[in-house]
Amino acid sequence: MKNETLPPLPTSASASTHPASRARRWRAPLLILLVVGLAGGGWTVMQSRQQAAKVAEAQANKKKQADKTPVHELAQGDVASIDARALSVSLPLSGSLAPLTQATIKAKVSGEIHETTVREGQQVAAGQILVRLDAADQRARLTQQQAMLDEAQARLSMASKNEANSQALLKQKYISQTAYDTTQNSVDLARASVKSAAAMVDIARIALADTVIRAPMAGIVSKRHVQAGEKVAPDMPVYTIVNLAQLTLEAPVPSSEIPRIKIGQDVHFKVDGFGERDFAGKVTRINPTTESGSRAMLVYIAVDNGDGALRGGMFAKGSIVTERSAVAPLVPLTALRKDKKGTVVYALVGGKVVEQVVTLGLRNEDEGYAEVTAGLVPGAKVIVARLDGVKPGHAVKFAAPAATPEAQAAVLAQKG
Numbered sequence: 001m002k003n004e005t006l007p008p009l010p011t012s013a014s015a016s017t018h019p020a021s022r023a024r025r026w027r028a029p030l031l032i033l034l035v036v037g038l039a040g041g042g043w044t045v046m047q048s049r050q051q052a053a054k055v056a057e058a059q060a061n062k063k064k065q066a067d068k069t070p071v072h073e074l075a076q077g078d079v080a081s082i083d084a085r086a087l088s089v090s091l092p093l094s095g096s097l098a099p100l101t102q103a104t105i106k107a108k109v110s111g112e113i114h115e116t117t118v119r120e121g122q123q124v125a126a127g128q129i130l131v132r133l134d135a136a137d138q139r140a141r142l143t144q145q146q147a148m149l150d151e152a153q154a155r156l157s158m159a160s161k162n163e164a165n166s167q168a169l170l171k172q173k174y175i176s177q178t179a180y181d182t183t184q185n186s187v188d189l190a191r192a193s194v195k196s197a198a199a200m201v202d203i204a205r206i207a208l209a210d211t212v213i214r215a216p217m218a219g220i221v222s223k224r225h226v227q228a229g230e231k232v233a234p235d236m237p238v239y240t241i242v243n244l245a246q247l248t249l250e251a252p253v254p255s256s257e258i259p260r261i262k263i264g265q266d267v268h269f270k271v272d273g274f275g276e277r278d279f280a281g282k283v284t285r286i287n288p289t290t291e292s293g294s295r296a297m298l299v300y301i302a303v304d305n306g307d308g309a310l311r312g313g314m315f316a317k318g319s320i321v322t323e324r325s326a327v328a329p330l331v332p333l334t335a336l337r338k339d340k341k342g343t344v345v346y347a348l349v350g351g352k353v354v355e356q357v358v359t360l361g362l363r364n365e366d367e368g369y370a371e372v373t374a375g376l377v378p379g380a381k382v383i384v385a386r387l388d389g390v391k392p393g394h395a396v397k398f399a400a401p402a403a404t405p406e407a408q409a410a411v412l413a414q415k416g
Helices: 012-068 136-172 176-210 254-259 405-415
Strands: 069-072 079-081 083-085 088-106 112-114 129-133 213-214 219-224 235-256 267-273 277-291 296-304 316-322 328-332 337-339 342-349 352-357 359-364 370-374 381-382 397-398
Touching: 012 254, 088 219, 088 267, 088 359, 129 235, 136 176, 235 254, 235 316, 254 296, 277 316, 352 397
Parallel strands: 069 397
Antiparallel strands: 079 381, 083 328, 088 235, 088 316, 112 129, 129 213, 219 235, 235 296, 267 277, 267 316, 277 296, 328 370, 337 342, 342 352, 342 381, 359 370
C-alpha cells in the first residue's frame, strides 16, 4: 500500500491570519486617500491665505497711493458752476435824446393876441385851442368879400336877362349876330366875377378861422413864444409842441465800427437820474455820411417812451448788441488755460481735478465769459482761481464756511 501524505489541516492560527491580510489590503488605499485629502486641504488653505495676502497688499498699496495724492483745500470762490444762457457782444455808445415828432406852430394871419390858453410843460390834445387873436379885422374883410360876391351875382343875373332878350331879338333879326355875341360875352364875364368873389369869400372865411390857433398834434408844450396883448404877423412862431411817446437817440459811432451796426439791433442804455433803470431801443437809421470835423456817423435809435419818463435833450449812455449767441454753456474766462491739447479747464469730478478740453465760440471780454460749443455741460464745476499747485488728478475739498456772527451768538447762548 502506498502511503499518501495529506496536507495538514489549517489550524486556528492560520485561519485567523487570513482576514488580517485582507484588512491590510484595504487600509493602504484609505491611507493614500486620507493623505491626498489632507494635501488638498492644505493647498486650499495656502491658496486662500495667499489670496488674502494679495488683497491686503493691494489695499495697502492703494492706501499708500491715496496718501501720496495731494489733497487741496478750496474756497467756494475758487470754483464756478457752468450755467447756460445766451451771450452777446456789445458796442458802447452815448448820445442825446430827441423827440421823434415836434412842431413849431406859427401864426397864419396878423392880429393882436387876445388869449393864450396853455403854458410850458402842459399836455395838449390834437385840435386844442392854443391862441385866440382879435378877429374884428377878419370879420370885416369877410363881410366885404361877401358884399362883393352879392354884387357879382347881381351882375350875372342882369347879364343873363340881357342875353335872353338879345337871343329873342336875334331870332326876329332885329339885332345882328355881333350884338348878340357881345351880350353873351357879358354873361361869361359876370359868371367869372362871381367865381372870383366866391373864392375871396372863402379866403376871408379861412383867415377868420385862423384867428383861432389850434394844436396840430397831441403832446407837451415845450415853448410859448408869445404873450397876450402882443401882435403877431404871418409865419411868426407862437408855440412849440413835442410828442414824447417816441424818442430818437442820436449816437455818433466811429466809422470803423459802422460795419458791425445793422438795422433792428437792440440797444440798452441808462440815463442819469434814473438809477439802475435800463431803457431799450432799436436801431432804425444810419446816417450815410460822417459828421463834419469827426470820423463818426450818427446812428438813430428808436426809443419807446410810453410812460413819458424820458425827456428831449437827456444824455444817454449804453451799448448796441452787435452779436448774440444761442443758449449754450458759458465758462468764465478766468477758468480757461492753455496747454498742448489746446484750450482746457480744470473741472471737478468725484472730488478730483480733471483736465477737460473745451471748444469756444463767442467771447465777451467785458462780461468775462465765453460760449462753450463742446466739452462742458450746464452744472459742471470748474476752477476759476489760478492755483499753481493744483494739477489734474489731485483731490480737492472745500473749506468749511466761516460761522456768521449770528451763528456764533446762538452757540454761545446754547452753552450758557
